[in-house]
Amino acid sequence: MNKFKGIAHKFGDNIDTDLIIPARYLNTHEWEELAQHVMEDADKTFVKRFKKGGFIVGGENFGCGSSREHAPIAIKAAGVSAVIAKSFARIFYRNAINIGLPILESPEAVDKIKEGQEIEVDLATGTIYDLTSDKFYKAQPFPEFMQKIIAAGGLINYLKNR
Amino acid sequence: MSQTITQKILAKHCGKKEVSPGELINCRIDLCLGNDITAPPAIKEFEKIGVKKVFDKKKIYLVPDHFTPAKDIKSAMQVKMMKDFAKKYGIVNFFEIGCMGVEHALLPEMGAIKPGYLVIGADSHTCTYGALGAFSTGVGSTDLAAAMATGEVWLKVPEQLKFIFTGKLPKWVEAKDLILYTIGKIGVDGARYMSMEFTGPVIDRLSIEGRMTMANMAIEAGGKNGIFAPDKKVVEYLKRHAATCRGMTLTASDPDAEYKEIYEWNISGIEPQVSFPHLPSNTKPVSKCKSVKIDQSVIGSCTNGRIEDLRVAAKVLKGRQRHKDVRLLIIPATQNIYEQAMKEGLFNIFLKAGAAISTPTCGPCLGGHMGILARGERAIATTNRNFVGRMGHPESEVYLSNVAVAAASAVAGRIVSPEDL
Ligand code: SF4
Numbered sequence: 001m002n003k004f005k006g007i008a009h010k011f012g013d014n015i016d017t018d019l020i021i022p023a024r025y026l027n028t029h030e031w032e033e034l035a036q037h038v039m040e041d042a043d044k045t046f047v048k049r050f051k052k053g054g055f056i057v058g059g060e061n062f063g064c065g066s067s068r069e070h071a072p073i074a075i076k077a078a079g080v081s082a083v084i085a086k087s088f089a090r091i092f093y094r095n096a097i098n099i100g101l102p103i104l105e106s107p108e109a110v111d112k113i114k115e116g117q118e119i120e121v122d123l124a125t126g127t128i129y130d131l132t133s134d135k136f137y138k139a140q141p142f143p144e145f146m147q148k149i150i151a152a153g154g155l156i157n158y159l160k161n162r
Numbered sequence: 163m164s165q166t167i168t169q170k171i172l173a174k175h176c177g178k179k180e181v182s183p184g185e186l187i188n189c190r191i192d193l194c195l196g197n198d199i200t201a202p203p204a205i206k207e208f209e210k211i212g213v214k215k216v217f218d219k220k221k222i223y224l225v226p227d228h229f230t231p232a233k234d235i236k237s238a239m240q241v242k243m244m245k246d247f248a249k250k251y252g253i254v255n256f257f258e259i260g261c262m263g264v265e266h267a268l269l270p271e272m273g274a275i276k277p278g279y280l281v282i283g284a285d286s287h288t289c290t291y292g293a294l295g296a297f298s299t300g301v302g303s304t305d306l307a308a309a310m311a312t313g314e315v316w317l318k319v320p321e322q323l324k325f326i327f328t329g330k331l332p333k334w335v336e337a338k339d340l341i342l343y344t345i346g347k348i349g350v351d352g353a354r355y356m357s358m359e360f361t362g363p364v365i366d367r368l369s370i371e372g373r374m375t376m377a378n379m380a381i382e383a384g385g386k387n388g389i390f391a392p393d394k395k396v397v398e399y400l401k402r403h404a405a406t407c408r409g410m411t412l413t414a415s416d417p418d419a420e421y422k423e424i425y426e427w428n429i430s431g432i433e434p435q436v437s438f439p440h441l442p443s444n445t446k447p448v449s450k451c452k453s454v455k456i457d458q459s460v461i462g463s464c465t466n467g468r469i470e471d472l473r474v475a476a477k478v479l480k481g482r483q484r485h486k487d488v489r490l491l492i493i494p495a496t497q498n499i500y501e502q503a504m505k506e507g508l509f510n511i512f513l514k515a516g517a518a519i520s521t522p523t524c525g526p527c528l529g530g531h532m533g534i535l536a537r538g539e540r541a542i543a544t545t546n547r548n549f550v551g552r553m554g555h556p557e558s559e560v561y562l563s564n565v566a567v568a569a570a571s572a573v574a575g576r577i578v579s580p581e582d583l
Pocket residue numbers: 227228264265266285287463464465523524527528545546
């Protein structure tokens with residue numbers, strides 16, 4: 001299953017890891033518990049409004065700040081299909097790949113997609129389809145090495161296979 | 163091809179003569195580390211890999227520092243998990259309270275970091291060790307798990323930025339101000355994915371501690387690492403910290419190495435900098451902050467919790483008292499620093515000033531414990547992040563500054579320079 005359909009939830013630039021999962025919840029690493037607080041300090045209503053399968057759409061430098069893997073984990077555990085942003089902070093970027101959270105870089109898609117719109121993402125081709133305005137956007141493809149990690153389902157599985 | 167110091171270290175650790183920006187490489191590591199937030203998920207992942215032992219029992223550092231002394235049952239469980247893991251696999255370098263410290267102050271102090279090393283840590287401020295001429299960068303827990311098993315990490319060779327500082331440091335301007343100034347200029351993503359190399363006459367005169375403060379905050383500009391060419395001061399630092407210097411090579415960037423951008427700033431005229439909420443890049447000179455009242459001042463963290471910092475705090479606080487509405491928290495970053503400060507009589511000054519002195523911990527820096535802000539409260543802190551909710555309630559505020567300003571502000575009750583006391 002490489003295609004996902006869901007609602008887009010928009011956020012601004014520099015969404016840092018404290019906004020994604022505040023440190024006050026980091027005395028645990030249980031996925032379910034983290035998911036209950038995802039994006040809490042950016043938008044208190046997010047967890048309530050969010051329907052599994054939806055997308056987070058961010059601006060520049062998404063995931064900046066700490067190295068906490070709890071950030072992509074909380075997003076994944078909440079049922080977010082993928083994060084689309086103009087750019088990602090580097091540790092978040094590698095964490096997302098390592099745990100198998102799909103991320104896509106597409107400044108154009110971020111500019112055009114509006115809050116609450118339904119979109120469809122095809123990870124195999126890296127295309128983002130905006131159902132409301134019937135438009136396609138193309139994301140930057142991953143280097144081959146990273147594609148292998150993603151295909152294996154994350155770094156740990158990739159290592160196990162090696 | 164001409165190489166920067168970062169490229170040289172990376173090339174050496176992946177067995178190549180040279181590497182170019184953008185290249186994906188698999189590197190051997192000299193050290194890896196994790197803390198009480200990031201190690202537990204790494205341990206879980208490590209167990210899934212199915213290896214029977216760690217790659218090297220002496221090269222893994224586990225430092226519970228964030229929520230320690232354990233602030234609640236859950237945090238205690240996380241530390242216990244690290245301790246059990248260290249025992250099970252014979253990991254030597256596990257540091258509990260009593261011999262611990264904030265990880266990035268502790269490792270250099272123990273002489274664990276050497277020039278030319280390649281270090282990864284499951285903590286974003288691992289970039290601190292660039293001050294000693296090492297390549298060090300923050301990664302996630304899964305990376306740490308993989309590194310503990312294989313002794314390797316995949317990296318993308320970063321592009322290089324160079325920052326040249328000329329002029330003379332004005333009074334009360336510290337290394338912290340140089341890095342806040344830099345982030346203010348280039349923004350929180352100005353060095354995203356890139357390496358930041360710091361150089362120039364001002365840098366040559368900076369202490370290793372000051373360089374650590376700067377390298378520490380490279381991540382706040384999005385940088386992959388911050389680095390300083392190792393010089394005599396590094397050798398002296400290592401000797402002081404009981405590390406052998408044998409076999410150490412002091413490399414520098416080739417004079418004609420390529421940089422994506424070179425910034426050159428004369429800093430003779432700058433003032434201490436203050437980062438306003440909620441980004442480290444929202445900097446203003448301290449003279450523009452006078453109306454900002456504060457409820458708390460925090461002096462400590464991996465950025466500014468070293469002995470040098472405590473001496474500056476003592477210089478400002480000597481014979482003075484905190485403002486009656488301000489809580490003043492001073493947190494020596496390691497047990498050794500704590501002891502040294504006590505020996506030097508700094509604690510008497512702090513206690514007379516009305517400060518609370520804490521055992522080493524990250525504590526309030528990440529809003530963990532030991533000084534959390536209520537709704538609407540404001541703190542000035544020598545820490546490195548002022549994101550929303552970083553020190554407590556999502557509607558509280560954190561202002562970042564150097565040590566002298568944080569100490570002076572505790573006395574004045576609002577953000578001021580020591581000049582204004
Ligand atoms: S002192 Fe603050 S920034 Fe440094 S390691 Fe601890 S929580 Fe992180």
